[in-house]
Amino acid sequence: MIENLNKIFDSRIRLGIMSALMVNTDISFNELKELLNITDGNLASHLKTLEENDYVKIHKGFIGKKTNTTYAVTKAGEKAFKIHLTALEKMIGSIK
Amino acid sequence: MDTQQQSLADLQHIKTMMERSSRFISLSGLSGIAAGICALVGAWFANNVIVDSGGPSAYRAVVNRTFRAESLQDFMGHRLFQIAAFTFCAALCLAFLFTYLRSKKDKIPMWGATAQRLTINVAIPMAAGGIYLFKQMQFGNYGLIAPGCLIFYGLALVNAGKYTLGEIRYLGYCQLLLGVINCWFVGYGLYFWAMGFGVLHIIYGTVMWYRYEKSKPE
Numbered sequence: 001m002i003e004n005l006n007k008i009f010d011s012r013i014r015l016g017i018m019s020a021l022m023v024n025t026d027i028s029f030n031e032l033k034e035l036l037n038i039t040d041g042n043l044a045s046h047l048k049t050l051e052e053n054d055y056v057k058i059h060k061g062f063i064g065k066k067t068n069t070t071y072a073v074t075k076a077g078e079k080a081f082k083i084h085l086t087a088l089e090k091m092i093g094s095i096k
Numbered sequence: 097m098d099t100q101q102q103s104l105a106d107l108q109h110i111k112t113m114m115e116r117s118s119r120f121i122s123l124s125g126l127s128g129i130a131a132g133i134c135a136l137v138g139a140w141f142a143n144n145v146i147v148d149s150g151g152p153s154a155y156r157a158v159v160n161r162t163f164r165a166e167s168l169q170d171f172m173g174h175r176l177f178q179i180a181a182f183t184f185c186a187a188l189c190l191a192f193l194f195t196y197l198r199s200k201k202d203k204i205p206m207w208g209a210t211a212q213r214l215t216i217n218v219a220i221p222m223a224a225g226g227i228y229l230f231k232q233m234q235f236g237n238y239g240l241i242a243p244g245c246l247i248f249y250g251l252a253l254v255n256a257g258k259y260t261l262g263e264i265r266y267l268g269y270c271q272l273l274l275g276v277i278n279c280w281f282v283g284y285g286l287y288f289w290a291m292g293f294g295v296l297h298i299i300y301g302t303v304m305w306y307r308y309e310k311s312k313p314e
Contacts, residue, residue, distance in 0.1 A: 012109060019110040020117035027117065027209075034205045035117055085110070091103035 004087035006080055008053055013038060013046045018081050021056060021073040029069045047071065055080060120210040120260045122199035125309055128267075128301025130190035135293035138183030139286055145175045146286070187293075198309070214259040221252040242285025246275030246292045261308070267300045 009015045016036050020027055027035075033043050050056045055077030059070045073081070115121055199206045225248025232240055253268030271292050278288040 009106075012106075015106060015109060016113040019113035023114045023118045031117075031209050034208060035113070037203060085107075088103045088107050088110075091100055092107065 004083055005091075006084040006087075008049065008055070009081070009084050011046065013042070014050060017043075017046060017050060017071075018055065018073065018077065021071060022078065022081060026059065026070040026072040029071070032071065050077070053077075053080075116204065116210075118210065119262075120208075120214040121308075122195055122202055122204050122206070122211075123214075123260050123264075123304075124194040124198040125301040125303070125305030125307075126194040126198075127191035128297045128304060130194060130301075131187040132294050132297030132299075132301060134183055134187035134190060135297060136290055136295075138179055138186075139290035139294060141179050142176055142286055145179065210259065214256060217259050218252045218256050221248055221255055224248070225251070239282035239285065240279070242289045243275045243278035243282075246271050246278060246288060249292070250275055261304065263304065263307075264300075267296060270296050 009018065013036055017032060020032065020035055029043070029047075032047075033040065036043065047056065047058075051058060053076075054074055056071050057074050059072065061068045061070065196206055205211075225244065229241055229244045229248070232238075232244060250268045250271030250273075253271060254265050255268075257263075257265030257268065274288050274292045274296070278285060281288070
């Protein structure tokens with residue numbers, strides 16, 4: 001059972017990012033920052049880890065002249081998250 | 097055991113993050129209570145105006161006859177309209193204040209993406225309803241204003257259930273029901289209005305406050 005738990009989701013912040021992305025089509029960097037209440041650098045490094053594992057994809061756009069970077073979950077990320085979620089649920093189920 | 101505790105905490109965290117990112121959860125129960133009290137005070141003043149202008153027995157007649165004779169401009173300057181507008185503003189300000197305080201306490205941004213989504217989705221049925229009721233007033237159908245307010249507000253709340261704490265939809269259903277019943281009791285609008293905007297808001301606010309805010313010590 002434990003082998004189904006994803007190491008990448010060990011981090012509370014990465015787990016939070018994925019949770020938020022699962023229920024939204026895309027979220028901007030600033031919205032994620034406010035949601036998780038962390039610094040730019042911290043968020044960026046966690047996003048990089050997720051991106052390197054092909055769990056999130058980045059879209060760089062503009063609002064007026066300001067850059068607006070948004071993030072969305074990939075198919076692979078969605079699948080990995082669902083497996084992780086099932087594993088978590090099984091862990092709790094085994095208490096009985 | 098430790099890993100199980102950890103899993104439970106992780107699931108809780110996932111749930112919180114999903115809710116926080118997709119729903120505006122800072123809407124305070126106190127906002128509902130404050131808006132309800134405003135509505136009751138407003139209804140009390142309105143009732144006094146009506147009593148002064150003909151007594152309680154003439155209530156129905158006041159709505160159906162007196163206003164119909166007047167033009168829209170007269171109506172806009174009428175005491176009842178002023179009371180309604182003032183009540184609406186006071187309720188909105190107080191509702192905003194308590195929700196602002198809660199969002200500050202929870203460290204959630206007041207005007208984030210979720211709040212914007214909620215506002216837009218409440219504003220659409222409300223604006224359409226407002227325009228429709230305004231036209232009803234022009235045609236002198238004053239008796240249908242109160243049920244109309246309740247129905248459109250109910251629709252807005254049912255819609256809001258997808259963008260904030262889901263329980264608000266039950267408040268919406270109750271407002272809809274009151275509004276529909278009121279269609280068969282034209283002339284008693286003020287009582288339905290006080291019931292819907294006053295009593296129901298207070299009940300809803302109290303329930304929500306007990307459920308989500310009281311139990312959180314920090």
